[in-house]
Amino acid sequence: MKAMSLRSVCAAILLFAPTAFAEEDSDTTVVRNVRIFDGTGDTLSETSRIVIRGATIAKVAPDTGALPEGARVIDGGGRVATPGFVDTHVHLMTSLHVMQMMNASDWTLALAAADNMRKMLQRGFTTVRDTGGADGSIARAVDDGLIAGPRVFPSGRGISQTGGHGDFRLGAAPHPMLDDIAFFRTFANLMVLADGRAEVLAAARENLKHGATQIKIMGGGGVTSEFDPLHAVQYTPEEVRAAVQAAENHGTYVVAHAYHDRSVRMLIDNGVRQIVHGHLLTEKTIRYAAKKGVVIQAELVWSRLNEEFGRRAGLSEESLAKNRDIVARTGEYFALLKKHGIDVAFGTDIVGPHQQFQNREFTLRGEHFTPAEVLRQATSVAYDLIAMSGPLNRYGRFGVIEEGARADLLVIEGNPLEDLSILERPDETLRLIMKDGVIHKRAL
Numbered sequence: 362m363k364a365m366s367l368r369s370v371c372a373a374i375l376l377f378a379p380t381a382f383a384e385e386d387s388d389t390t391v392v393r394n395v396r397i398f399d400g401t402g403d404t405l406s407e408t409s410r411i412v413i414r415g416a417t418i419a420k421v422a423p424d425t426g427a428l429p430e431g432a433r434v435i436d437g438g439g440r441v442a443t444p445g446f447v448d449t450h451v452h453l454m455t456s457l458h459v460m461q462m463m464n465a466s467d468w469t470l471a472l473a474a475a476d477n478m479r480k481m482l483q484r485g486f487t488t489v490r491d492t493g494g495a496d497g498s499i500a501r502a503v504d505d506g507l508i509a510g511p512r513v514f515p516s517g518r519g520i521s522q523t524g525g526h527g528d529f530r531l532g533a534a535p536h537p538m539l540d541d542i543a544f545f546r547t548f549a550n551l552m553v554l555a556d557g558r559a560e561v562l563a564a565a566r567e568n569l570k571h572g573a574t575q576i577k578i579m580g581g582g583g584v585t586s587e588f589d590p591l592h593a594v595q596y597t598p599e600e601v602r603a604a605v606q607a608a609e610n611h612g613t614y615v616v617a618h619a620y621h622d623r624s625v626r627m628l629i630d631n632g633v634r635q636i637v638h639g640h641l642l643t644e645k646t647i648r649y650a651a652k653k654g655v656v657i658q659a660e661l662v663w664s665r666l667n668e669e670f671g672r673r674a675g676l677s678e679e680s681l682a683k684n685r686d687i688v689a690r691t692g693e694y695f696a697l698l699k700k701h702g703i704d705v706a707f708g709t710d711i712v713g714p715h716q717q718f719q720n721r722e723f724t725l726r727g728e729h730f731t732p733a734e735v736l737r738q739a740t741s742v743a744y745d746l747i748a749m750s751g752p753l754n755r756y757g758r759f760g761v762i763e764e765g766a767r768a769d770l771l772v773i774e775g776n777p778l779e780d781l782s783i784l785e786r787p788d789e790t791l792r793l794i795m796k797d798g799v800i801h802k803r804a805l
């Protein structure tokens with residue numbers, strides 16, 4: 362008999378691993394005696410029960426009558442239940458300090474990401490969209506039960522032009538093409554440099570091959586990158602159309618990083634359907650985006666953290682100045698987004714060890730929106746944004762508590778519809794964390 366190849370050994374291990382986890386899913390669980398924020402409404406329900414079969418919510422009903430035979434019953438004690446939270450802008454691979462990341466092996470990065478994801482799940486996030494860094498292997502590791510974490514919609518590497526927001530090469534580093542190293546990868550696999558139609562197509566297709574559910578491109582200047590002013594437009598219309606074409610051929614969309622009118626106009630006019638950031642946009646462009654049905658996702662916590670910790674984290678004076686420009690405009694910007702009815706899906710975009718402050722975004726959003734609006738942004742609105750990946754969403758509906766949706770649930774001590782800041786203390790206030798019907802924390 363021929364010796365078993367390494368590949369078939371790995372395949373055998375993978376065949377057995379999910380089975381152990383699937384068994385746990387087969388039970389019926391009832392979470393009873395909870396008041397439900399369902400992800401779409403404004404208020405809490407009467408005292409209710411949620412029946413979960415496998416990974417799915419089977420029934421939501423008033424908490425009366427007999428319980429299903431043999432079910433595992435969890436008494437919520439009259440507390441609030443919400444859908445698991447969704448963060449539409451994370452970088453899972455970047456929880457280490459910058460210098461650690463620059464020197465880390467792929468193994469270290471993967472282990473750090475696993476630790477990061479476990480913590481994110483414990484903060485209540487059952488789904489995330491990674492907009493640069495994680496690929497399909499990270500998403501698969503969660504689905505296969507190899508690590509505990511949120512389900513992941515990965516973008517692979519963010520695609521950037523030379524000298525763009527993804528060009529984190531040190532100042533004296535050689536240029537990838539001139540030095541014949543195709544598609545230079547920046548630290549933590551966060552970005553890939555691609556210039557010209559052919560390279561952008563190849564970079565996008567490479568990401569999709571490795572399980573990306575959407576394509577991320579850098580369409581304008583950024584804060585943390587050293588060599589591109591905020592006012593820069595990045596990529597030509599032809600290069601943007603190349604990314605859009607590759608994404609659409611694969612059934613999905615392009616999400617672009619950009620802050621200001623000129624870049625956002627160019628991106629929209631060449632087929633980009635989602636913008637992240639946009640803090641320097643004027644009302645005219647916001648109206649244009651709304652008219653074209655383009656989704657804008659913006660965040661508050663990252664620029665505040667840069668203000669607080671950026672200098673110590675090694676940001677240059679130029680980067681700190683760029684960050685100040687963004688912070689100064691944020692209040693007016695969010696007021697305009699609200700005025701034009703743009704649902705700003707919850708996202709945080711924190712790079713580095715300060716991801717521990719992810720839930721501060723809830724409190725900061727409370728300065729601009731009602732608590733119910735913020736909770737919708739972190740549940741059903743975030744789902745709508747992620748679901749633009751169409752057939753690449755393998756999970757169906759989530760971000761709501763309704764029959765047929767994924768059984769992602771939180772039971773919370775205190776009422777976030779009255780005080781969002783309680784979510785900044787997830788260790789104390791999250792009493793139950795369930796994802797796909799599997800309990801990841803129970804303090805009830």
Ligand SMILES: [Zn+2]
Nearest residue numbers: 450492493710
């Ligand atoms: Zn980002």
